[in-house]
Amino acid sequence: MPQVSMTVNGKATSGTVEGRTLLSGYLRDHLGLTGTHVGCDTSQCGACVVHVNGAAVKSCAILALEADGADVATIEGQANADGSLNVIQQAFQDHHGLQCGFCTPGMVMSAAALLKENPKPTERDVREYLEGNICRCTGYHNIVKAIMAASGQDVTAIAAE
Amino acid sequence: MYNFEFVKPATIADAAKALGTEEAQALGGGQTLIPALKQRLNAPATLVSLSGIGEMKGVCRADDGTLAIGGATTHVTVASEAAAHYPALAALASHIGDPAVRNRGTIGGSLANNDPAACYPAAVLGSGATVKTNTRDIAADDYFQGMFTTALHDGEIITEVRFPVPQKANYQKFVQPASRFALTGVYVAKFADGVRVAVTGASENGVFRWTEAEAALSADFSPAAVEGLTVSADGLIRDIHGTPEYRAHLVKVLTKRAVAAAA
Secondary structure (H helix, E strand, C coil): CCEEEEEECCEEEEEECCCCCEHHHHHHHHCCCCCCCCCCCCCCCCCCEEEECCEEEEHHHCEHHHHCCCEEECHHHCCCCCCCCCHHHHHHHHCCCCCCCCCHHHHHHHHHHHHHHCCCCCHHHHHHHHHHCCCCCCCCHHHHHHHHHHCCCCCCCCCCC | CCCCEEECCCCHHHHHHHHCCCCEEEECCCCCHHHHHHCCCCCCCEEEECCCCHHHCCEEECCCCCEEEECCCEHHHHHHHCCCCCHHHHHHHCCCCCHHHHHHCEHHHHHHHCCCCCCHHHHHHHHCCEEEECCCEEEHHHHECCCCCECCCCCCCEEEEEECCCCEEEEEEEECCCCCCEEEEEEEEEECCEEEEEEECCECCCCEECHHHHHHHHHCCCHHHHCCCCCCCCCECCECCECHHHHHHHHHHHHHHHHHHHC
């Protein structure tokens, strides 16, 4: 059986996987990092978004072996060093950017990728960037608002529709 | 998903060798193939990743003025690195799927799959590009042979795509909002010696050239030039998203929009 090694949230990991093991499966089943959610079996929902070498990818649409040697970041590594929520997570809480929370790990990871490449996105930029992240609860308005707030922009004019 | 042996060669030669074994399948970015494998629609014995082949990645302007894009180049890289050379192509790449798909999906993978609603086939056919493989060069007009069907032989690898750069070009995609694929998409490219118009998402035979529009636009590159033309609904796709007649209508509307945006 093949061996895989990768850095996950700054820690070296390794394990024995099958050819078909998805990165989402390696994270959840081998490492016990169940914050990465698998919401569909069609690679459409985006709940499983993680960063591989800094880029947002759907961890259910990449084989674990394809990430061999990579630097992977998941939702478990997003909080501040003292355990407090990071600015994006805190904004989701402050602006009620979630209801059931199932899509939230993917939303937060996509938001982090967006803000890294576009620190002051427009509302439209945020909505376009989240095309691959599906939420069944919120209607997206408060998610967009939270991400705008996390970018340091004034969101008082964005109505909670 | 059925299990398989995974290999990740570092050179085209090693990849070709690995693909020569029985029931071996090439893996580009996996944004279509992995979901298909999960549905057990495909059961390769060996999956040969092309993502570790450095010589198949990147965008550069060739000496003959064409734009050369490696087969394993991701959509996000084309979107950024082709922007200065061929803006219409970069814009097309920047709207494929969603950001996570663009970070993994590759031009070679898209062309090898030849989804009838994919964006890249329209750019390749509309530009009159050349698909280069590990064994030969294939002209776009010979490459696309129907829905999910191409001129590629088993085990053949798309190593590069060479795009002639037109004077003006534009791609208009009418997005199917759930899949982000083109419900219908039209790529218009104006060269010194004529105009090419390629249509994706509309035909049961995959991407095709709208030759009547090409003739009209070569004579007069304006939206009005195609006003008097009609697109036949014969052979166009009928599904829950649209009728053949609806798609035929979209072909003309999007062609006019593409010409207006390019002009």
